[in-house]
Amino acid sequence: MAEITLQIDGRNYPVACDDGQEDRVCQLGAYVDQRIKEVTHAAAGSRSQAMMLTSLLLADEVFDLHEKANAAGQTAAKLQNEPKTITYQGLPPADEQEITTLISKMTARVEQIRIRAQKAS
Known part of the structure; x- marks a missing residue:
């Protein structure tokens, strides 16, 4: 003390x-x-x-x-x-466009691979 x-x-x-x-x-x-x-x-x-x-x-x-x-x-x-509300703010339009373009390219590439695989079998 x-x-x-x-x-x-x-x-x-x-x-x-x-x-x-x-x-x-x-x-x-x-x-x-x-x-x-x-x-x-x-x-x-x-x-x-x-x-x-x-x-x-x-x-x-x-x-x-x-x-x-x-x-x-x-x-x-x-x-x-209280329940939490999550609000999607979205990406900037340029980023959304870039992602959309990349997804389209990947979809086309996958389709090409599918067609080749189908022809090979």
Whole structure:
């Protein structure tokens, strides 16, 4: 276990976290500190009131993200169950003409081979 100190709203808080998670926990602490500063700047009040309002704002963000994630999951499930429509776009006309010509030549060649084989037997 690693131990770090977070500074939030001008106070230091020792926090234990898993090894390797120090940077992430520091980022989270900095985010909470930023949000508390925004709340304190927007509304005067006690430190505990600022912490409570910040907690509500962060909870609101979490709820919004959960709702968006659920909606995205439902949309993905719907799309997964819908039949896929494949629309043939076709080849460019010049390519189609070239393929048609090649098929005609091959058909004629096969016919010539068939006739020769018939005469030989």
